[in-house]
Amino acid sequence: MSKTILLIDASHFLFRAFFALPPLNTKSGHPTGATRGFLSMLRALRRDVPTDYVACVFDPKGKTFRSDIYPDYKANREETPEDLKLQIPDVFDAVRKQGIPLIQVDGIEADDTIGTIAKSAGEAGCKVVIATGDKDYAQLVTQDVVLINTMGAENTWLDIEGVKEKFGVPPKQIIDYLALMGDKIDNVPGVPKCGKKTASKWLEEYGSLENIIENAAAVKGKIGDNLRDSLAFLPVAKALVTIKQDADISSQVNSLEDLKIKDPDVAALKELYERLEFRAFLKDLKDESKSGPIKTDSKKSEEDASDGLDLFSNSEEKEVQLAEFSQQTIESPDEAKHLVEEICSQSKEGKLPFLFVLADFKDFTYTLRGIAVGWNTGKNWFVPVSTNWVDPQGITPEEFTQIFGSWLSDPAFEKSCYDAKYIAHVLADIGIEFNGIKEDVLLQNYVLEAHRTHYIEKLSYNWLKFELQAEEVLLGKGVKKKTFSEVDILSCAKFAMERSYVGAHLSDLFCGLIEKDPNLQKIYREIEMPTSRVLFRMEQNGVLIDKQLLAKQTAELQAKASELSKKAETIAGEKFNLASPKQLGEILFEKLGVLINGKPSKKTASGNYSTSEEVLSELALDYPLAKIALEYRALTKLISTYTEKLPTQISPRDGRVHTTFEQAVAVTGRLSSTNPNLQNIPVRTPEGRRVREAFIAGPGKKIISADYSQIELRIMAHLSGDKGFTEAFKKNQDIHRATAAEVFSEPLEAVTPDQRRIAKVINFGLIYSMSAFGLAKNLNIDRHDAKNYIARYFQRYPGVSKYMEDTRQHALEKGYIQTVFGRRLEIPELQASGARKAAAERAAINAPMQGTAADLIKMAMIAVQDWLQEENLESKLILQVHDELILEVPDKEVEVVKKRLPEIMSSVAELHVPLIAEVGVGENWEAAH
Structure with a gap:
């Protein structure tokens, strides 16, 4: 029986892991994301390709022979990111301690080392598996050599026929194929505008690069001119893309036995994984038998996933793998009706269905293409909505509304989903009001991990180790991006049902974690979920x-x-x-x-x-x-x-x-907006302010604006408890004039406009931990004077100074801070060093104020919307910008809204100082200020 050897293009996978995964760190700030991703890939490879012979091959430092052939070879490459450099020793250490041969030959690239080993191993009668995502290796494929890529949605294997199918040419023509196209990654020029189709067409017609060069005069058109202009370099390009199979690697490999896997050094690995805080890998060391897929136990997952601060540090350690699940596509109205009956029956038994929606968006309108419904029990259905689909199937939009409308709009039937606001817009465009939303995975994860990204693909991989197919793999990207209706239904069904199954698991898992913390429950249940519903209405209002x-x-x-x-x-x-x-x-x-x-x-x-x-x-x-x-x-x-x-x-x-309000982006909880971004209209210049004049009220209506007054300074007074600061607000004094009186030791009435200006800069500057240098630059004064101003400020307001220092220390010790209402704000950069750490400390001081302000404006939005509905008013919330709410109000309701709006905003929470909202009315947004 022939032996098998696994050759791993390790540098390729390490870079892929670094850029694909979130920037994880240990509690001490040491980066670990690329290491974790690489080791997970390595473990998957060893499971999928069981063999006693392995070579984990890395590129060497410095230049190779290809740089002598072409000095600009790889000249476009950026320097290795610092956070990746710091992880390379950990990766090398882990590979060696696992007993896996690590090969890195000076002056010889990984592909040449792999090519040489593959050739000699094949000649010795071995089967060779090369793990890579690099297309260059396709030239090595033979009857005995195959490629595997584990970084896609599924493991992809390429044999000779697979290479032909993927590239349009057989392995023996890949070198010529690559030379014609060039390689942007390695900075190898090819024939301009020569893509895959042209390269494969030429090779099919002429057989080889040499024959193409010989017949270049016969190639017509602009591409022919490009070919002729490239003739001198094509032989060089061919030399650059050819993988050597006779490299001198004798310094590290002399025989197959040099690549035999050794027993792992368990004690050393345990020490390494403890240092890197890889609990899942530590668990594997204790129980190597748990290597295959397991059924998800959500209760156990919650227990494993939640361990104090660790919940917010490295969430990727919560390793839950998914069992097989059933997939069924609905093909008729009768089947759809049976599905609704099943859903309602399950709901009455307390089982929460998870809903995932596929929709296209064009000309300001959503077009529903299908929904997937499932439970974490493994049952999953996809309902295609067949209008304009490439292969019509399923039910019509009218049938969908008739069959599913009642269930979707009935608050009594609770549902979980990912991004309820988006789904509500899609359903609204076919006349269905989306109600009964109990859980939203997007917002659950935002509350748990505001500092991370919240794409469902990331959540699936990070928390469940399940790799979902990326949308761009299904639809493509750029100008060639397809709509869902242009993709076959089976592919769309699989895409959606995987998300509904994964989403159901994530929802249960996140729900359990949130329920363990009353503060998080409050933020999620009382602020974020209601805010989502208000934002939907605002986006609909426009x-x-x-x-x-x-x-x-x-x-x-x-x-x-x-x-x-x-x-x-x-x-x-x-x-x-x-x-x-x-x-x-x-x-x-x-x-x-x-x-x-x-x-x-x-x-x-x-x-x-x-x-x-x-x-x-x-x-x-x-x-x-x-x-x-x-x-x-x-x-x-x-x-x-x-x-x-x-x-x-x-x-x-x-x-x-109709702008889109982004609820789960800013770490502090603040909202942002896109398409268009209405949060950043400049208001410090007359031209910028005039843009707001174009935001107008409809006929018979007015714009009303309500803005929290000096909200962050009031929150600072509340958090610090400083007597002088809080008293100034309680007495309703001009806080900047009051500060100037303290700093300059002047009676309040004697403060000059210039002194007030300086005090204002100090007040707001210190919220952002402005240094004496920054203050001096801002005020255009001597740094010594700026330093004295700051010293006098803290002498007069000692509570502020103490708060800032206490907050800094708490953040350094815990790695996070909290808002007044319990929102938890992680600041991983606190564990860094130098300028990054200093910036993180400044952010830690400001974040409680920004975060609390964000919570307050969301609470105000919820309260205002509730009041509008309770009073059955025609007035509508239309915009939220920073600490300001903007409404469009019928003339007949202006007085009542003008009176009640600031009262509602001022009473959403009780601080040590009064909350004040200032209101303006006008024909347009600018006039309402």
Whole structure:
């Protein structure tokens, strides 16, 4: 019986693991994400390819012979990220301690080492399996050599026929195929515009690269010109993409026995896994028999997953693997009706169904393509909605609404899902109101791990070790991206049902974890879930936009930008493109000789001078051209982001803009918005404020704006308990004037406007832990004076100083801080060093204030929406921006809303200082301020 050898392209998998997985760290701040991912891949490979012979092959440091052939070989590669560099010794250590031969030959790339071993092993009668995701290795495939890629949705094996099917050419033509196309990753030029189809077509017609070169004159069109222009380099390209099979690797490998797996050093591995905090791997050391798939035990999973702070540090250790599950596609209305009966029956027994929706979005409208419904028991159904599908099947939208509408809209039938707000929009477009949402996996995970990403693919892999097929694998991406209706139903069904099954497990798991912490329960049940429903209504409401006004503003802004461009050319003494950072840099630093801190500017790695906003802001005080460039950029950004773009985002259905509020993005709990982003309209310039004039009320209505007054400073007073700070707010004093009186030792009435300005900068600056250097720069004063201001501030407000220090210490010890209402904010960078740690400490001081402010505005939104519904008012919440709520209000309701709105906002919580909301009314958003 022939032997089998597994050759692992380890460098490829290590980089894939680093960029694919979240940036995990130990409690001490040491990065571990790539190590964990690589070792998981290695374990899966050893399970799928059982063999006594393995080589884990890494690329060496430094250049190889290919750099001598072509000096620009891999010249486009960026330097290895620092966090990955720190993990490479851990990976090497773990591989060796597992008894797996690790090969790294100086001057020889991993593919040449693998090619050489594969050839000699094949000649010795061995079967060879090469683990890689690199297409170059397809040239090595023979009857005895196959490839496996474990980094996709499923393990992919490639033999000779597989190579032909995937690339369109057999293995013996892969080298020529690669030479023609080139390799962007390795910076190997090929024939411009020659893709897979062209390369395989030429090789089918001419047989080899040499014959293609010989017949280049016969190839017509632009691609023929490109081929002829590339003739001189093609032989070099071929040499670069050819994997050597006769490399001298004798320094590390002389025979197959050198690659035999040894017994693992269990004691050393235990020490390593403890240091890296890999509990799942430690468990495997104790019980090696648990290597196959197991059925999910959600209660046990919750117990294993929750262990104090560890719940929030490395969630990927909660290893729950999934058993097989049933998949059934509904093909008729009768089957759909039976499914609804089954769902309702299960619901009455207390079993919560999980819902996942497939929909396409075009022309401001969602088109439902199907739903998957399942339980963690293994039952899963997919209901295709057949309008315009590539292979019509299932039920029509009308039948779907008739059969499923009652269940989906009935609050008595509770459901779990992923991103309920999105599903509500999809269903709303076919006339179904989505109710009865008990659990939302997106928000559950956001409450548990706000500092991580919350894509269901990531959650599935991190928590369940189940790799879901990525959407771009199913649909593609970019201009060639398909809609769900253009993909066959079986593929869509599998895609959706896997998500419904995984989602059901995640929902149960997260629910158990949240229930263990009353604070998290409050944040999830009383804030995040109700906020989702309010945001859905706001997104449905939309905001009316004045297109004509925006067109007028665009013309005015373009005229101003043109004037600035002419001024810049006058200063430069020549015409140039002010929008070009490269040309601006050359004018500033070469022609005009502008200095930065008294020294000439140096070019960046790109070969150009930096003209970033930070650089230009520093120069603007002394150099008019830098100031003009900043003003020009601000104007053109307003045009491209708002005055020109907003009209294109108006829905033709109602003439309104419907932004999407992102609820699970900001670590602090703050909301953001996209398509368009309405949170970042600049308000410090007249031009920016004028953009808000285009946000108008409908006929017979007004815009009402309610904004929390100095909310973060009030929260600072509450958190610090400082007597002077809290008393100023309780007496309703101007806090900046009161601060100025303390800092400058002046009576309140004697404070000058300039002193108040300085105090305002100090108040807000210290919230963000501004240093004396930062304060001096902000106020344009001497650093010694700034230091004295800060010292006097803390003398007058000792409670603030104590709070800041206590918060910093708590964050360093625990790795997290909490808002007033118990939202837990993880700050992993606290365990880093240098500038990263300093920035994390500043964030830790500010985060409780930002997070509490975020909680308050969400609580206000919920309370206001409840009041509007209870009173059956026609007024609608339409926007939320930072600490401000914006409503569109019928004239007949203006007085009642104007009176009641600030009362509601001020009473959503009790702090040590009063909450105050200021209200304005106007025909548009700007006028309401």
